[in-house]
Amino acid sequence: MKILLVVKSKAIETLGPQYLSAIAKKAGHECKITDIADAPLVATVWYPDVIGYSIMTGDREKFKALNEEIKKSICVTSIVGGPDVTFFPQGYEWADHVVQGEGENWLANFLASKRLKEDAYPDLDSIPWPDRSDFKDMPIRDFIGSRGCTNSCAYCYNSAWNEMYPDLSKIRYRSAKDVVNEVASVQPRFAYFQDSTFGVSLKWIREFCKEYGRTVRIPYHVHLRPNMVTQERVSLLADSGCVSVKIALETASSRLRKLINRGRSSNEDVYIAARLLKREKIALILQNIFALPSATIEDDLDTLEVNIKARPAYAWVSIFQPYPRTVLADYCEKEGLYTGNYSEIADNFFEGSVLNISDEHKMRVACLQRIFAFCVEMQVMPKVEDLTWERLPKFIHNTMRRVGDKRMFPGVL
Numbered sequence: 001m002k003i004l005l006v007v008k009s010k011a012i013e014t015l016g017p018q019y020l021s022a023i024a025k026k027a028g029h030e031c032k033i034t035d036i037a038d039a040p041l042v043a044t045v046w047y048p049d050v051i052g053y054s055i056m057t058g059d060r061e062k063f064k065a066l067n068e069e070i071k072k073s074i075c076v077t078s079i080v081g082g083p084d085v086t087f088f089p090q091g092y093e094w095a096d097h098v099v100q101g102e103g104e105n106w107l108a109n110f111l112a113s114k115r116l117k118e119d120a121y122p123d124l125d126s127i128p129w130p131d132r133s134d135f136k137d138m139p140i141r142d143f144i145g146s147r148g149c150t151n152s153c154a155y156c157y158n159s160a161w162n163e164m165y166p167d168l169s170k171i172r173y174r175s176a177k178d179v180v181n182e183v184a185s186v187q188p189r190f191a192y193f194q195d196s197t198f199g200v201s202l203k204w205i206r207e208f209c210k211e212y213g214r215t216v217r218i219p220y221h222v223h224l225r226p227n228m229v230t231q232e233r234v235s236l237l238a239d240s241g242c243v244s245v246k247i248a249l250e251t252a253s254s255r256l257r258k259l260i261n262r263g264r265s266s267n268e269d270v271y272i273a274a275r276l277l278k279r280e281k282i283a284l285i286l287q288n289i290f291a292l293p294s295a296t297i298e299d300d301l302d303t304l305e306v307n308i309k310a311r312p313a314y315a316w317v318s319i320f321q322p323y324p325r326t327v328l329a330d331y332c333e334k335e336g337l338y339t340g341n342y343s344e345i346a347d348n349f350f351e352g353s354v355l356n357i358s359d360e361h362k363m364r365v366a367c368l369q370r371i372f373a374f375c376v377e378m379q380v381m382p383k384v385e386d387l388t389w390e391r392l393p394k395f396i397h398n399t400m401r402r403v404g405d406k407r408m409f410p411g412v413l
Contacts, residue, residue: 018130229273
């Protein structure tokens with residue numbers, strides 16, 4: 001059997017379809033992964049028996065149109081899966097099969113000659129490593145040591161996932177040795193761990209760092225929470241080869257942190273984390289969200305100020321988008337902040353707010369988002385009146401002049 005798996009883009013690795021490809025090949029079938037742009041050509045040249053689509057929220061109509069186009073040319077069984085399908089299966093009547101949640105055991109059953117009595121893959125270590133053959137010559141390779149998340153952020157699907165799958169542990173680990181062996185077999189120039197939060201279990205992270213530092217020592221990146229960054233964790237990571245970490249501050253406002261269910265961390269946690277990571281020469285990428293429901297432009301400027309004080313290696317900021325079936329999206333609908341079409345949000349978190357707020361507020365948020373990293377790098381705070389498209393060039397010019405003067409006359413200005 002020939003199986004074609006289609007993702008939105010192959011610019012980065014997509015571990016879900018790669019795991020499925022590995023399972024298909026292990027069962028003796030041919031499998032390819034392509035992107036939505038190349039899928040029509042690949043399908044009409046290769047003639048797959050099965051085509052599977054991995055779909056994110058906001059992309060449903062693109063894949064529906066693709067499926068219609070391909071089915072006009074060839075006879076093929078279509079399967080849909082991915083985040084959007086998991087939470088909104090009612091929108092996929094156009095597919096032959098709809099797969100919710102993790103797809104490994106479903107695919108193993110689909111490919112088997114008769115119904116399996118038990119799961120083919122009862123734990124994460126039993127699942128074959130991702131098939132990377134269609135993602136060649138990539139200096140950065142993606143890995144994952146655990147599935148799930150212990151947190152319930154209001155802007156995330158995690159709460160809905162836990163309600164749908166109450167029998168699954170909130171977080172499940174692969175063995176540290178299995179993860180390290182996979183990295184050793186791939187031998188990337190850089191390893192990017194996609195875990196929602198890396199090494200929540202201290203026991204696991206101790207085992208991983210010991211094995212990784214001894215066996216691999218390839219530079220790598222992980223995601224942590226602010227209040228997880230302790231001296232022990234940072235030392236373990238640094239000693240084993242970790243060179244960069246993402247931490248989500250999200251907002252400096254304690255009021256907004258409670259709204260998004262991130263009240264257990266504080267600005268002080270971020271300052272402590274920044275100091276600990278800098279001491280061990282691990283680069284900090286600090287993540288933030290602007291235009292949260294009920295946020296003012298002053299709230300977002302306060303978030304900038306915390307980033308300036310923390311001095312991360314890079315300050316990242318996106319603009320809040322309400323994803324359906326999340327707590328925060330329900331809040332936005334209840335408060336009349338969002339009544340639009342969720343299909344518009346897929347690629348919008350760097351473009352602007354879709355909430356029902358004033359045009360002036362949207363403009364100021366967009367302006368501040370564009371200059372956020374610049375302001376953190378240059379250690380400058382703009383005024384609210386600077387946040388217009390007309391005034392930004394002058395603000396940036398004057399800032400760079402001041403930076404130039406300080407570097408030209410050190411200790412004087």
